[in-house]
Amino acid sequence: MASDARELTTAVRTVALRRSFGDRDVLDGIDLEIARGEFVALIGRSGSGKSTLLRAVAGLDDSVAGSGEVWVPKRVSLVFQDSRLLPWLRVLDNVVLGQAGPGVKERGRNVLAEVGLAGREKAWPHELSGGEQQRAALARSLVSEPQLLLADEPFGALDALTRIRMHGLLRTLLRVHHPAVLLVTHDVDEALLLADRVLVIENGRFSLDLRVDLPDERNASHPDFVRNRELLLAALGVETAPATIEDLQEIS
């Protein structure tokens, strides 16, 4: 944001980040750096520590044992897998919840229009469809003009068609707001469609740091896209050849 006294160059830095549940190290000394405006996707199998890392960066893990440093900018927003709209607040009031200052409602209306919910300001959350609720949650996360957007499988609960539309919407929104993004997902295609960089996490460490050099309008059938997907799937331990029963047993 132009009003900031000094521009950020780094949006996130973690140093030797360690988190453990019981005697199991879920994060085993993570050093992560995300540049200003960079979109990083974090993928990994379930239990790999990807959500733990996101929650550590979000500062939502007070009760978890661990060590290390987390550096984040002042304005951080979160998007959860569920929209977490408060059912007793109308959509606009949900979007501007916790925001202060003059013109708050106007900013809320503008960002609701950006996510395609103009005219639904007065609706109750349960009157929206699942996709609309998640769009409202996205609006809530952007209304503060965050320098860092943290998203924990934000499209994971949506149907496939809605998810495709949400990918397009998110790309459009990021061109306007350009925060740095840390997106946790288990969907390799989603990571490759959206991110500048994909990190694969395994047993609490990064096993792959992949810079995605693809044109802005990404196409899942582009040969580079396909090559990257195979690379990521291999890093996740998934064979792209038709799986046999033995493979599946090995994965689980």
Place this chain on the structure above:
Amino acid sequence: MSTKALTRETAIVAAARPSPRQPAEPGLELHPQSRRRRLGRQRSLPGSRLLGPLIIVVVWAAASALGLLDPRLLTGPGDVAATAWRLITDGTLGEHVLASLSRAVLGLVIGTVAGVLLAIIAGLTRLGESLVDGTVQIKRAIPVLALIPLLILWLGIGEEFKVTIVALGVLIPIYINTYSALTGIDRKQIELAESLGLSRWQYVRYVLVPGALPGFFVGFRLAVVGSWMALIVVETINATSGIGYMMSQAQLYAQSDIILVGLVVYGVFGFVSDALVRLLERKVLSWRVTLAS
């Protein structure tokens, strides 16, 4: 295709809805849509709940007219209505109703405020929880009516005593339900409030209070009913005014018509107050009303 081959339901449907006869496939039944048995409850008809009470009144009136009832034990509905009219016009009923109503309302207000305050203290602070919750739980185990001897000793048999009994009866359901609603706030909503950087006050105002309101109303509805119950008891034991007093006096003189008037008044009050609370609940929790419809 002959009608004989069709099932009974199909024949009825076909008769009810004259449509171009289409030859059915052998082995298929026309879906008997209009006669489908529904497994769920059927929707209740508006006002249908009055049917039961109406039948009772009719039977009661008939039995009384036929001389089957001893008027000292149970007067006929006509006499009860006449007595009610006499008590209304000479001001006796109004006086007693006012006395009862003011006790109930005062006790309800005091009990509700106290219950909510205790629930907030116990629900929001750890010290409050250790001080208040156990104490109220013990108090809960003692029936309000068991406190009557002690309270008479302390407060005498005046209005303070009666209002205190009502308030103590109200406090418990309000406290229990509000406290459990306050402590049962969804973990995810707390997380959201933290991630949005809400202040303590904003959290209480936008998350905690609205989230606990449904629980409070459950307690409040129980409390309203409870306030009438406590009132009946204290007015029957020690009083010089009130519906309960009017009824216990009538019992001495075997005036069953006055006793019945008192019962009807209690019933009407209970019903009306519950309806009012539900109306209030609908207004305050309007976001839920649209959810149910």
